Amino acid sequence: MGLRPYTAPMLWVKAFHIVFVASWFAGLFYLPRLFVNLAMVPPESVAERQRLLLMARKLMRFTTLLSVPALALGLWLWLGYGIGRGAGNGWMHAKLLIVLLVVGYHHACGALLRRFEAGRNQRSHTWFRWFNELPVLLLVAAVVLVVVKPF
DSSP states (O other): OOOOOOOOOHHHHHHHHHHHHHHHHHHHHHHHHHHHHHHSSSSTTTTHHHHHHHHHHHHHHHHHHHHHHHHHHHHHIISSSTTTTTTTOHHHHHHHHHHHHHHHHHEEEEEEEEHHTTTTTOOOHHHHHHHHHHHHHHHHHHHHHHHOOEE
């Protein structure tokens, strides 16, 4: 017996997967903006630096919490419902690579935050502005792969 492509429980899993992925990405879009601001804080502005670090720590924690159900629900769709498995699903292999890159980006944000906390940031606000564009490109790639299924 084959898998039915659109069962009611699967649609609920898919809906919540989308919600958690969107929420996770919202954090990944904003956290590097805080890094831009942190990189621009003058050394004498201790209170401003501490306020931005507190915001960044809280956002990193919240974003990490959002990533867990996003990834778990995605695994459920892939392994439990067989979405993207079988012949003609090369798009899923590419999407899984994108997911690994997003997880790597998330971890890189954590490492950058720890550098800020230790007072060891070596990067300019311009670098962080460019770094901030990566999750946009990753999200576009993932959505195109899932919707268009180009291969």
